[in-house]
Amino acid sequence: MSPFAPEVANLLLIILIVLVAASLIGWMLARRTTSESGKATVKNLNERVKSWWIMTGVFVVALALGKIGSVMIFTFMSFLALREYITITPTRLADHRTLFAMFFVVLPYQYWLVYTSWYGMFAIMVPVYAFILIPVLSVIRGDPKEFLERSARNQWGLLVCVYFISHIPMLLNLPISQLKHGNAGLIMFLVVVSQGSDVLQYCWGKLIGKHPIAPTVSPKKTIEGFVGGVLSASLLGALMHGLTPFGPLCAGLIAFVITLMGFFGGLVMSAIKRDRGIKDWGAMIEGHGGMLDRIDSLCFSAPIYFHIIRYYFSAP
């Protein structure tokens, strides 16, 4: 007995087929490529595909475990993302207890609010209470050096890595009468469109990319990759409307918003990396970089998507 709605199960089957196809293509390319740069690209491609298998597997298992599995996997993802973010960010000794509170008090509490479905507190705990707590905990230690910058950096990290990402499992709490089998499909829609958009932008970029779109921030992104990726990901969203309470046109538009916000989210996080002089947030995921490298497009699109659904499609 599948824990998933039939539409979700169908999508998972399609994803499985895509992954198998990607693995086969990667294997064939590895055998046939001879040039040095070609070999490096194919190696990276195969590393990425392998990581996709693992990520998909973990994700599917988590979703199959219902709300607790979904909440836990996003808690863990936020934890890893925040860890990478703070590692790269300059902090002072006076911030030590503040950082401890961010990781071990604010983060678990935010996801507890998701699990217990207390929307009112979920929506304001981080931007009001945590944002107050962070500078207060730091100021008690009595170090005013670069105080505003330190507080702002920590608050921003909490917002992007914890608050925004927590909107994804919160989707499970929205009452939507049209979805008879629960809201896991909404999460699948967001994640598949967002991650699919990343992959499609990468593929289009490799195939027809010529003109850089943001050379000072992210040298590898091209206009062709962006346009190709966004349009094809929107089409992908329209095709997946069965997972959602929207019709195909609406699904395509929402997917367009997701991919646009995803692009900007990726660009913003790239700007931060560029300023710090690093290429990746971490090295956790072979071929991709760190956790934050993988979910940077989800960070900005998740809250927008959540509120679109909450406002237009859910009954209060």
Place this chain on the structure above:
Amino acid sequence: MLRSAFILFIRLLTGASALWQGCDPRERKLRIYFANHGSHLDFVTLWAALPKELREHTRGVAARDYWGRNAFLRWVSLNLFNALLISREGITREDNPITQMAEAMNAGQSLILFPEGTRSRDGSIGSFKPGLYHLAARVPTAELVPVYLQNLNRILPKGHLLPIPLISTVVFGKPIRIEEGEHKKAFMERAQAAVLALCPSSQQTTSAPSPTEKTSIEVY
């Protein structure tokens, strides 16, 4: 068993990755690993970063006045870490740390040393005490491997008990040796520079927090 569980726990907490830039982790050589010191996590992270075959024949050198002061710490340092406890003060002919270390090395054990002698407060590398020079002179066959430990002083700083889960790096560098006729002071300065040179951010154009930068934020 307890030791393996503990090592796994440390690896998860510190997220440490090991970079070998100058010597081979697969070679079983008699080595003295010397590293910067800023946290109680230093020894155990460096030790956990070694491959199992090397780790079994490597011991940390710890101060007896700190680690031997009660039964619990003694148990932890001796049973969990297999540390070599030495005196920092009141050195006598019978209780000479260099002799103790040389004896351990002659029995085939590699050692882990922290030449600063104590944990640094702000992440910068203090001046090195001369024990390394004397020990290297007594055991000339040993390879002297500089090691840089990054971010451990941010994970568990001196004076704090609660760790924050950042990602740390252990960089093993190219071995150095005492040059013909080199004096103690010159050698210790060279050893200190060797450790500092391994700092990953000093190898990039711009950097994450590092002990070499003079801006207000970075030194911690």
